[in-house]
Amino acid sequence: VTYHNRSQNTLKFLYFHLWPNAYSSKNTPFAKQKLQNGSKSFAQANESEMGQLDSLNFKANGEKLYYQFEDEFQEICKVALEEPLKPGDSITVTTPFRVEIPGNFSRMGRDGQSYQITQWYPKVAMYDENGWLTFPYLSQGEFYNNFGDYDVAITLPDNYVVGATGQLQTSSEIEWLQQKDSTTRQQMPFEAEDQTLPTPPSSDQMKTLRYTQQNVPDFAWFTDKSYNVLIDTVQDPRSDSFITSYSMFSDAYATSFQNSPQEIRQAIQYFSRKVGAYPYETYTVVSGALKAGGGMEYPNITVISDKNPEVTILHEIGHSWFQCILAFNERKYPWLDEGLTSFYQNRYYREKQDEPMLSGMEVLDFDLFNMDDIFDYVVQHQEQVALDQPVQGHSTQFTSINYFAMVYAKAPKLLRYLYEYKGTSEFDSVMHRFYDQWKFRHPGPEDLQKTFESYFKEDFDWFFDDLIQSRKSVDYAFDGQVKGAGDQLAIYNNTGVRAPVLMKVYKDTTVKHQQWIHGFEGTKKVTIPTDDYTKVVINPRKIVPESNYKNNYHYATGIKNVIKPIDLRSFIGIDQPGKNDLFLNPALGFNKGDGFMLGGVVSNSLLPPQNLEYSFIPLYGFESQRLAGIGKFSSSFYYQKDQAWHNLELGIKGKRFTYDRDPLLTYNKIEPYIHFQLKPKPFRKKWKHHFKLRSANVSREQEEFKLFEKELVKEKRVYHVNEFKYKLERQHQLMPFSTELTFQQNNYFVKTFAEVEGKLPFWNNESFLKWR
Numbered sequence: 001v002t003y004h005n006r007s008q009n010t011l012k013f014l015y016f017h018l019w020p021n022a023y024s025s026k027n028t029p030f031a032k033q034k035l036q037n038g039s040k041s042f043a044q045a046n047e048s049e050m051g052q053l054d055s056l057n058f059k060a061n062g063e064k065l066y067y068q069f070e071d072e073f074q075e076i077c078k079v080a081l082e083e084p085l086k087p088g089d090s091i092t093v094t095t096p097f098r099v100e101i102p103g104n105f106s107r108m109g110r111d112g113q114s115y116q117i118t119q120w121y122p123k124v125a126m127y128d129e130n131g132w133l134t135f136p137y138l139s140q141g142e143f144y145n146n147f148g149d150y151d152v153a154i155t156l157p158d159n160y161v162v163g164a165t166g167q168l169q170t171s172s173e174i175e176w177l178q179q180k181d182s183t184t185r186q187q188m189p190f191e192a193e194d195q196t197l198p199t200p201p202s203s204d205q206m207k208t209l210r211y212t213q214q215n216v217p218d219f220a221w222f223t224d225k226s227y228n229v230l231i232d233t234v235q236d237p238r239s240d241s242f243i244t245s246y247s248m249f250s251d252a253y254a255t256s257f258q259n260s261p262q263e264i265r266q267a268i269q270y271f272s273r274k275v276g277a278y279p280y281e282t283y284t285v286v287s288g289a290l291k292a293g294g295g296m297e298y299p300n301i302t303v304i305s306d307k308n309p310e311v312t313i314l315h316e317i318g319h320s321w322f323q324c325i326l327a328f329n330e331r332k333y334p335w336l337d338e339g340l341t342s343f344y345q346n347r348y349y350r351e352k353q354d355e356p357m358l359s360g361m362e363v364l365d366f367d368l369f370n371m372d373d374i375f376d377y378v379v380q381h382q383e384q385v386a387l388d389q390p391v392q393g394h395s396t397q398f399t400s401i402n403y404f405a406m407v408y409a410k411a412p413k414l415l416r417y418l419y420e421y422k423g424t425s426e427f428d429s430v431m432h433r434f435y436d437q438w439k440f441r442h443p444g445p446e447d448l449q450k451t452f453e454s455y456f457k458e459d460f461d462w463f464f465d466d467l468i469q470s471r472k473s474v475d476y477a478f479d480g481q482v483k484g485a486g487d488q489l490a491i492y493n494n495t496g497v498r499a500p501v502l503m504k505v506y507k508d509t510t511v512k513h514q515q516w517i518h519g520f521e522g523t524k525k526v527t528i529p530t531d532d533y534t535k536v537v538i539n540p541r542k543i544v545p546e547s548n549y550k551n552n553y554h555y556a557t558g559i560k561n562v563i564k565p566i567d568l569r570s571f572i573g574i575d576q577p578g579k580n581d582l583f584l585n586p587a588l589g590f591n592k593g594d595g596f597m598l599g600g601v602v603s604n605s606l607l608p609p610q611n612l613e614y615s616f617i618p619l620y621g622f623e624s625q626r627l628a629g630i631g632k633f634s635s636s637f638y639y640q641k642d643q644a645w646h647n648l649e650l651g652i653k654g655k656r657f658t659y660d661r662d663p664l665l666t667y668n669k670i671e672p673y674i675h676f677q678l679k680p681k682p683f684r685k686k687w688k689h690h691f692k693l694r695s696a697n698v699s700r701e702q703e704e705f706k707l708f709e710k711e712l713v714k715e716k717r718v719y720h721v722n723e724f725k726y727k728l729e730r731q732h733q734l735m736p737f738s739t740e741l742t743f744q745q746n747n748y749f750v751k752t753f754a755e756v757e758g759k760l761p762f763w764n765n766e767s768f769l770k771w772r
């Protein structure tokens with residue numbers, strides 16, 4: 001590697017990342033994070049599936065360079081330079097290295113005789129205005145790499161097909177791939193999924209392939225003997241230059257990859273139009289094993305493990321603009337890379353009006369059935385239960401659900417808000433400006449904000465500070481008609497975030513008027529330009545992510561503002577803003593005392609969870625001829641992240657059933673309860689503390705035959721028990737642990753008991769001893 005010091009400082013050392021060592025022990029940061037995120041696969045890896053990088057011998061100008069490892073697992077290596085490297089100077093450092101390729105646990109790996117060779121070579125770490133930036137390899141957390149010019153030679157048995165970063169320089173191989181393209185096309189269309197042939201033996205003949213590429217932040221390659229190949233040409237709509245695309249896929253992926261050339265073309269052309277021209281000459285999509293998402297992006301190439309790859313191909317190709325060309329610090333700001341990529345991905349499908357469905361969701365009652373909405377509900381759920389985190393977080397700080405919810409769902413939603421606020425053409429031109437100014441230069445979020453502010457001559461702190469860097473949310477609410485001015489409505493800002501919001505005035509379903517209201521604090525009076533309306537709605541399409549959409553409706557008929565129209569539906573469903581939801585569903589039951597029972601479920605149970613929830617299941621017992629059933633009413637409060645309490649639930653539960661019919665024995669139970677939970681600290685640690693206080697009151701009615709009176713007498717007895725329970729839980733994939741302490745009391749007894757249980761792994765973490 002020839003390293004150019006483009007900083008203002010003299011460098012005495014170079015830091016190298018040796019990321020294959022992430023697979024060298026079951027205690028590496030990668031191994032620990034994988035367990036923490038709920039996967040036991042690497043903890044159960046056997047010796048032959050581990051990986052590492054060794055045999056280093058750094059030299060410069062023929063002289064040996066001394067080096068030391070900066071971390072226990074040798075992922076970060078500090079190499080001392082003989083002569084300090086002055087600003088503007090360069091140095092060539094060489095080293096042999098040997099890599100043991102691990103099994104398939106994350107990104108680099110082997111799956112049979114198919115190889116995914118990524119993060120594989122000693123790589124100089126980034127040195128930027130913050131100094132040297134070194135970090136271990138992780139599954140949850142991507143990269144930040146120097147731009148470089150690559151010249152790579154790969155020697156391997158000659159029946160392997162290779163897909164790699166850069167342009168192939170070996171003409172015999174180019175011809176061979178073209179032959180593969182024609183044999184693949186002869187077999188098309190692929191239909192059956194089950195035509196997988198056994199992997200052919202590796203040829204004795206070796207070949208050496210050469211790839212070169214300028215100005216890319218990484219080099220990855222993939223190889224498989226059974227790849228089919230499709231070659232195509234894409235014209236970039238902004239630069240008019242031609243890009244050669246390759247699709248390489250094994251037989252198992254043949255049916256789903258046969259349209260990939262068109263999908264690659266559409267994706268490249270879309271991102272080129274919306275963001276900027278694609279500056280390289282090739283793009284390759286390969287199928288392959290991957291355990292870190294459905295696809296993973298590298299310069300000029302992506303690996304896809306998704307059997308339904310259209311969306312993933314679009315997404316990973318989109319990364320070329322953000323991961324590769326703008327080359328954000330993905331480890332520190334995953335939202336920039338994934339958020340922008342996902343924003344354009346969602347926008348592509350909205351514009352095509354052809355949103356792919358998520359399988360299995362058809363049965364649910366989603367009115368607007370698309371990925372945007374489903375992602376929204378994940379975000380809303382996290383916010384509602386106060387488990388969300390700021391969008392601008394470091395990869396390693398997110399819980400695994402928030403890495404998805406904040407980075408892939410909330411960030412694109414917020415970007416869509418900016419886009420809707422500014423409109424298509426203005427948004428596209430500011431992004432073109434940002435791209436042209438910052439390509440190949442590693443911009444950060446502050447650079448994106450500056451570009452927006454200088455382009456629009458407007459303050460965007462409400463976006464970058466409040467919505468991206470903090471957990472603050474937006475909530476505007478109607479505050480009724482302004483007294484003495486019938487055409488004016490008051491809107492109140494509940495959270496203080498000065499975010500712009502769209503208001504629409506409807507006559508039934510027709511929009512009579514709409515306007516963006518600039519952000520404000522406190523109360524703002526808005527004039528409704530017509531009195532011929534049925535309702536006024538703030539944020540009607542939920543473009544602005546608000547913490548409460550229920551207060552966004554003002555009805556012209558006053559009574560509807562007091563009693564919202566009831567929306568009666570069956571099955572569970574999604575909250576309808578502007579309406580009160582009521583769900584009715586049939587219910588069946590059976591027990592010995594009541595016999596067969598028929599009734600219904602009445603509830604407001606909604607997605608996302610509500611602060612006030614109820615559900616009643618009244619049932620009629622055909623044998624007992626009595627009314628039975630259960631009911632629950634609860635109110636939940638969730639607390640902010642910096643407070644010790646996480647949530648508090650107050651509620652009351654009731655139950656009424658028949659134990660026996662002859663003689664009759666029935667009971668009613670009423671149980672008020674308080675349940676609270678401590679906030680796990682720090683956020684990713686999985687220790688949970690629960691406290692539960694309840695008072696169970698049971699009244700039993702029993703028929704007893706009194707011998708003396710010679711008659712059946714009904715006797716009623718009332719019992720109650722007060723209970724306090726504390727539970728400590730450690731959620732861990734290998735060594736879970738929990739303890740529960742219970743204290744019970746009533747007029748007749750006081751009782752306390754404890755229970756402790758856990759698991760101990762053995763035999764390579766594949767078996768467990770459960771103790772209690």
Ligand SMILES: [Zn+2]
Nearest residue numbers: 315319338341
């Ligand atoms: Zn992505």
